[in-house]
Amino acid sequence: MRYIKLPSENFETFFNSLKEWGKVYGPVKKGSIYSFQEVDEVAELALDYTRTILPPKKFFVRPRDTMFRLKDGRWENGVEGEKFVLFGLHSCDIHGLKILDRVYLNEPVDPYYKARRDAALIVGISCMPDEYCFCKSLGTHFAMDGFDLFLHELPDGWLVRIGSVRGHEIAWENEELFEDVTDEDLKHFKEFEDRRANAFQKEIPQEGLADMLDLAYNSPVWKDYAEKCLACGNCNMVCPTCRCYEVCDRWVDAYSSVRERRYDSCFMESHGLVAGGHNFRPTRLDRFRHRYYCKSYFDPSAGFNCVGCGRCDEFCPAGIEHVKVLEEVRGSLR
Amino acid sequence: MMDKLKLGVFELTDCGGCALNLLFLYERLFDLLEFYEIEEFHMATSLSGEGHYDVALVTGTVSTRRDLDLLKEARNRSEYLIALGTCATHGSVQGSVELPIREKLKAVYGDESNPMHALDPKPVVEYVAVDFALPGCPYDKREAFQALIDIAKGIEPVKKDYPVCIECKLNEYECVLVKKGLPCLGPITLGGCNAVCVRSGLGCIGCRGPLPGEVNPASEYEILKSKGYDDEYIVRKFKTFARWEP
Numbered sequence: 085m086r087y088i089k090l091p092s093e094n095f096e097t098f099f100n101s102l103k104e105w106g107k108v109y110g111p112v113k114k115g116s117i118y119s120f121q122e123v124d125e126v127a128e129l130a131l132d133y134t135r136t137i138l139p140p141k142k143f144f145v146r147p148r149d150t151m152f153r154l155k156d157g158r159w160e161n162g163v164e165g166e167k168f169v170l171f172g173l174h175s176c177d178i179h180g181l182k183i184l185d186r187v188y189l190n191e192p193v194d195p196y197y198k199a200r201r202d203a204a205l206i207v208g209i210s211c212m213p214d215e216y217c218f219c220k221s222l223g224t225h226f227a228m229d230g231f232d233l234f235l236h237e238l239p240d241g242w243l244v245r246i247g248s249v250r251g252h253e254i255a256w257e258n259e260e261l262f263e264d265v266t267d268e269d270l271k272h273f274k275e276f277e278d279r280r281a282n283a284f285q286k287e288i289p290q291e292g293l294a295d296m297l298d299l300a301y302n303s304p305v306w307k308d309y310a311e312k313c314l315a316c317g318n319c320n321m322v323c324p325t326c327r328c329y330e331v332c333d334r335w336v337d338a339y340s341s342v343r344e345r346r347y348d349s350c351f352m353e354s355h356g357l358v359a360g361g362h363n364f365r366p367t368r369l370d371r372f373r374h375r376y377y378c379k380s381y382f383d384p385s386a387g388f389n390c391v392g393c394g395r396c397d398e399f400c401p402a403g404i405e406h407v408k409v410l411e412e413v414r415g416s417l418r
Numbered sequence: 419m420m421d422k423l424k425l426g427v428f429e430l431t432d433c434g435g436c437a438l439n440l441l442f443l444y445e446r447l448f449d450l451l452e453f454y455e456i457e458e459f460h461m462a463t464s465l466s467g468e469g470h471y472d473v474a475l476v477t478g479t480v481s482t483r484r485d486l487d488l489l490k491e492a493r494n495r496s497e498y499l500i501a502l503g504t505c506a507t508h509g510s511v512q513g514s515v516e517l518p519i520r521e522k523l524k525a526v527y528g529d530e531s532n533p534m535h536a537l538d539p540k541p542v543v544e545y546v547a548v549d550f551a552l553p554g555c556p557y558d559k560r561e562a563f564q565a566l567i568d569i570a571k572g573i574e575p576v577k578k579d580y581p582v583c584i585e586c587k588l589n590e591y592e593c594v595l596v597k598k599g600l601p602c603l604g605p606i607t608l609g610g611c612n613a614v615c616v617r618s619g620l621g622c623i624g625c626r627g628p629l630p631g632e633v634n635p636a637s638e639y640e641i642l643k644s645k646g647y648d649d650e651y652i653v654r655k656f657k658t659f660a661r662w663e664p
Binding site for chain 2: 115
């Protein structure tokens with residue numbers, strides 16, 4: 085992997101050069117929260133953000149997404165692939181996209197997702213964990229691929245890792261902005277990573293997690309938490325790896341309509357409902373437990389469907405903590 | 419071209435907003451008129467149908483004898499009846515006062531006599547079977563539009579099954595319950611309003627009534643309690659719009 089250095093004084097020029105690729109979206113502060121929004125100037129960016137409410141998934145599978153339009157009795161497909169830049173993704177969110185790729189890019193390929201994925205230039209950025217982060221224990225705290233460029237904070241600029249052919253092209257086109265990486269830069273990079281590694285306050289013990297869940301299906305801990313859980317679906321909405329959607333038709337006027345999909349939540353009672361009226365998960369207990377099995381149990385060979393971003397914890401009205409639930413379930417087996 | 423469906427709009431006791439809200443569809447009204455003719459709607463026509471309605475929309479609570487007679491009339495003469503707005507589906511604010519009607523009259527007028535034949539205000543769903551219930555104070559006019567076009571095309575309208583939080587997050591609004599400690603009933607209130615109050619930085623007041631099914635008010639109560647709201651406040655908030663469930 086090629087490493088180059090972007091000195092602080094060139095950051096703004098570099099950022100502006102990305103606009104040639106397409107619209108640039110980055111983290112901005114809105115009240116007490118962060119959100120990926122279109123950004124015109126560097127000053128609008130909140131580069132020290134913790135996590136956005138909605139993960140970058142929203143650019144590929146939109147919260148509300150038009151699939152087809154019915155016009156004059158004919159369906160028009162809504163696939164679009166306008167180029168854009170996602171600037172400032174954290175490593176966990178890059179891993180989140182890789183998990184979505186497995187779902188949406190494997191056969192049958194989702195054409196909406198693919199068109200937008202191909203059109204996106206991804207620029208990662210380093211971060212410091214807060215009290216909700218547990219990516220390190222899941223191995224998602226560092227991205228080796230899944231980005232075009234990745235910026236690591238240095239005292240006097242950014243160490244840039246190049247992760248794709250496109251990333252190389254951008255580096256070549258803007259060669260005058262970059263410098264070679266010195267030993268001192270590498271030292272600073274290592275120091276930052278060490279400091280970061282020691283800053284995590286939470287971890288999920290991965291070892292035997294799937295086996296543990298195998299044995300713990302009837303643990304009373306699930307029941308206790310199902311009493312607390314509001315089944316409001318907030319955790320699903322903000323999760324970078326939740327991938328269920330609901331398809332609905334909406335009338336635009338008397339004779340035209342759109343077929344839309346929107347994020348769905350496995351906490352809704354209709355989520356497990358199938359034809360004939362059978363419901364696979366009729367109670368809140370079933371639905372609460374299901375989320376944990378979906379994230380940490382099904383298909384363990386494919387890795388976990390959780391990247392430790394901490395969104396579900398931060399935005400749970402009932403203050404339910406993902407790691408704590410799993411630890412209590414494990415404890416109930418002892 | 420098939421015959422147009424006959425539509426009747428009936429207003430029981432309410433603020434008038436839900437009936438008026440239909441007119442606020444503006445140009446979309448003309449889309450409805452492609453399939454419907456309005457046979458009865460005191461805000462929109464001087465016609466007063468005597469016959470049969472394919473679809474009847476009823477707003478308001480049953481609060482007087484006149485309301486009850488009108489409701490029964492609408493039910494008996496219509497194929498498909500929609501309880502429209504929280505008054506009709508859950509009783510709304512006037513339904514939330516828990517006293518027998520005679521005591522209420524006495525408290526307000528100092529006299530128990532009842533010349534208007536007032537009844538204890540109750541939602542439409544307490545008196546007749548409805549084919550569809552669309553809550554909201556007022557309901558979202560786009561939702562009413564979708565339901566009416568669906569029916570015109572022979573599609574059964576789909577009931578919402580998710581809380582306000584879902585649409586709040588789809589719009590990526592700052593969570594006022596978690597981040598500001600506001601008393602937001604979003605997690606236990608039926609969605610469909612597109613989280614319009616949270617958009618303005620306010621907590622959900624529960625105007626669309628409780629989420630049907632396995633809703634968890636007990637946990638919401640504990641959460642509000644932990645944020646410093648007292649018992650009475652929380653209980654009153656819970657009951658503002660919904661003493662009855664459809």
